[in-house]
Amino acid sequence: MKDNNYGTAPLYLLQPSSIFTFAAQTLELATQTLGYRDTNNTSSSTSTTNSSFSDDDSTSTRHRKRDEQSGLDVYTLDEVARHDTMNDCWIILYDKVFDVTKFLLDHPGGEDVMLEHAGRDATIAFRGVGHSLPALQALDTYLMGILPPEERVFTGEGPCQWSTL
Ligand code: HEM
Numbered sequence: 261m262k263d264n265n266y267g268t269a270p271l272y273l274l275q276p277s278s279i280f281t282f283a284a285q286t287l288e289l290a291t292q293t294l295g296y297r298d299t300n301n302t303s304s305s306t307s308t309t310n311s312s313f314s315d316d317d318s319t320s321t322r323h324r325k326r327d328e329q330s331g332l333d334v335y336t337l338d339e340v341a342r343h344d345t346m347n348d349c350w351i352i353l354y355d356k357v358f359d360v361t362k363f364l365l366d367h368p369g370g371e372d373v374m375l376e377h378a379g380r381d382a383t384i385a386f387r388g389v390g391h392s393l394p395a396l397q398a399l400d401t402y403l404m405g406i407l408p409p410e411e412r413v414f415t416g417e418g419p420c421q422w423s424t425l
Contacts, residue, residue: 285393325408327406327408330406332356332403332404332405332406333404333405333406334405334406334407334408335350335357335404335405335406335407336407336408336411337352337380337407337411340352340357340379340380340407341379341380342379343359343361343378343379344378344379344380345378346364346371346375347361348361349361349364349374349375349378349379350378350379350404351374351377351378351379351380351381351382352380352381352382352383352407353381353382353383353386353399354383354414355406355407355411355412355413355414355415356403356405356406356407357403357404357405357406357407358399358402358403358404359402359404360374360402362402363398363401363402369389373385381413383414
């Protein structure tokens, strides 16, 4: 994953022009991490809209569907909902599935806020906190899959997107 050039410098120490660069880098990083399209660069579009599935039956031991566009395994809302405990905690952020079990006790915001969303979508709460760039970078560590297209809700052009973080 690409580092930004500003390290952990507080925003107020950056020049106004640097802040825009910083914001652009943050957005690019988030877009890369979660595989969403860059709306200004359709040529490198990674939109999950209209993406297709492949049934991963190539091996006899594996039957998990894989999303062709993102390369991620597909998990349904029903499946995610079964992982809603302290010992087995998945959450959904922007239609992607994260296994945060090992992160619960290390989460700077505490395990409680995370457990409140265990087994379901936590996007609005996650967004509401205004997580930092290091927090966005950490997401990649816990990413494990994506919802099937028909269960995704962040595929439109609405105001709540990675591109408007
Ligand atoms: C994998 C998912 C998550 C990661 C990697 C993550 C990471 C972090 C990190 C690194 C911080 C420290 C502050 C910062 O750097 O922004 C933080 C704070 C916090 N997080 Fe999360 N977080 C996740 C999910 C959530 C969720 C789902 C909630 C639900 C509400 C949440 C609520 C909070 C709160 C309330 C704080 C404290 C903010 C403060 O003290 O100002 N986080 N998180």
